Amino acid sequence: MVAHLLRLKLTLLRNGLRRSPWQLVGIVIGALYAVGIVVTLVVGLVMLRQADIALAQTIIVLSGSAAVLGWALIPVVLSSVDLTLDPSRFTTYAIPMPQMLVGLALGGLIGIPGAVTALTSLGTVATWSHGVLPAAGALVGAVLGTMTCIVIARVTTSATAGLASSRKFKDVSGVIAFIPLMLLGPIGVGVTQGISSSAGFLPVLAQALSWSPLGAAWSVGGDLAAGNAGAAALKFMLACVYLAVFVWAWKGLLARALVTPAYSGGSTKRGRKLGFFGLLPATPAGAVTARALTYWFRDPRYGGSLVVIPLLAVVLFFQSVQNGGSGSLVIMGPLTAFLMAWSISADISYDNTAFALHLSTGVSGRADRLGRALACLILSLPLVAFFVVFPFVMSGDWGWLPGILGLSCGLLLTGLGLSSVVSARYNIAVPLPGDSPFKKPPGNAAQTMLVQFGGMLVLVVLALPELALIIAQSVTGDAVFGWINLVVGPILGLALFVTGIRIGGRWLDRRGPEMLAELGVNR
């Protein structure tokens, strides 16, 4: 039975690869990356053999604890636990619980994260190969530690499964999980400063962690190498107990999950609240605007692109504070304009086959294009205005304001026009409706890259006049160029906006059914 579960996992993996050669390319790149990580870590662990035993112990316990913590938290936050061996799919088969647990646990090792963890932890055997006993201890510890990683991931994900299956949690956590990633730079700076100022604290921390579920297994080899046989024996027993507790908890949760079907019932709500549909004009274009605005607030895939903007501002703010000045903050306005405008370049792809409604109602391509662009414009204007003005309030030097304002207006309008054309013509691989905004989308990755980069290149070309004026201003320092930009940007942008809506609309009128057929592929 255990072998069956493992074979199932391998078969699923292999069939996944067979679906498209790009998937194979993806996994090969991922695997190469993983091999690189494993080799680096193992070489590091082997070199650690020469180091002071206390130092090696501190490093291994801390990184081991971090690995266990990562396994416990990351799958929950990303709600991306590997569901190929989802226990709820086995409810109809009578698989004895112990065999199911072993099968699922070993199945967790198949895949890149599991393999990296297992191989790296085996590297600690090399670190502690001072003698037979420490090496054996390290081996036992590595096995225990790896199993703890896998089991703890299962425990936390099953414990939060009820939470994770609710739509609201998924929507919110998908976006929130991204924030620490964006802030990695500032956080990293803070942590390194903290560590360098309190280096003496780390061994103490490692010592404490080595008694906890996070670090017990990883410290067995080190304690034996240091000659603390008693402590090693105690920690070995502790690690076994911790693992047993986790397995027991997992078993309980699994037993519960097997009899409770995943259900996410929402409360029923009576209507009479039309939201944006009641506020905007009752025309096809107005309706599309209202629909798009509603989606900006309700669909995390749209919100996800919005969350990037304040985070970028924070990153740039940190940078400019560190460099002493608010110079780099000035690009925030044009950057926001660009990001917002480009965010609807895959709007129809985001609709997926729901686009069939536009086709079946026969709404004109121009109304479709205009509605979507206006929704984005309504949201962008205050945002861009804020980020254009804010840096100048910070610095108090308003000389560049006209130029930056002109450039931002130009980029926003030009970008919206171009996006209206691009999204009418090309189907881009995006996360499916209901998926996390940061999930790897299905579909043709190569075309997506080509369209995205090509489109941005075209945008730069279209906005060349504004960019040239900015460059002219920075070279000559003459404020006149800024004022010219303030006139040129909006006028040129508006012209390109209208042209984009027209071309995109005509394209959509002509190729609507073909677009729907392409969208249907990535359902």
Place this chain on the structure above:
Amino acid sequence: MTAEYPLPDLPAPPPDGGAVPALAIRGLAKRFGEKIAVNGISLDVPAGSFFGVVGPNGAGKTTTLSMATGLLRPDHGSAAVQGVDVWKRPIEAKRLLGILPDGVRLFDRLTGEQLVTYAGLLHGMDRGTVAARVADLMAAMDLVKDAGTLVVDYSAGMTKKIGLASALIHAPRVLVLDEPFESVDPVSAANIRSILDGYVASGGTVIVSSHVMDLVQRMCDRVAVVAGGRLLAAGTIDEVRDGASLEERFVELVGGRHTTEGLEWLRTS
């Protein structure tokens, strides 16, 4: 392109003597890669009929209906709604058509009420009419309690019903419903059927696809049997079933039924 394709086989005049058929399909064909999904289907749906399209899974029902309603461009052939060519004059044709496609997402982050309103406004209807009709439709579909719930949180049956409401909002002359009763509960199905019966009685035309023969036999007055991308039989229910039940006749036409031998171990005695 294909829209100019000549009409291959002009059919005999419609049975009810020269009236324009509600939906006229001529030689529709579609190929997906190597697989020919629809291989030249011609069909007349007389105005005022309740028309069933039946066929096994993968017969080409959805593909045919998509091509006939302007959602999928045919490789060959044409389709006309009340004489208006769907592919040459799409805007006019779509005004006459109400479509419930199968296997298509909805804008499911809207509430039920917003979705139907959206469909109405996309048709260019004015706000007052839309609001009144949305209220009527929500009541008719038993969705008043859930009008403010997001469609993504609807059950499968409720999702079908809200899709149907979106297809009805502009009072179309011809309704094309692909698998409208799939996962709809019996009470709602009965309600929907009475809505559709009333619609047909008032002169509208309904075309439903299904693979539930009993339902089609009870509900429709005409039927077409499709399999392997071809039309096997068409006409009134009585003509097609020819004395037998529709299900028996269907199995006979389509084939593939095999006698149950083997599985002796499954017998309990």
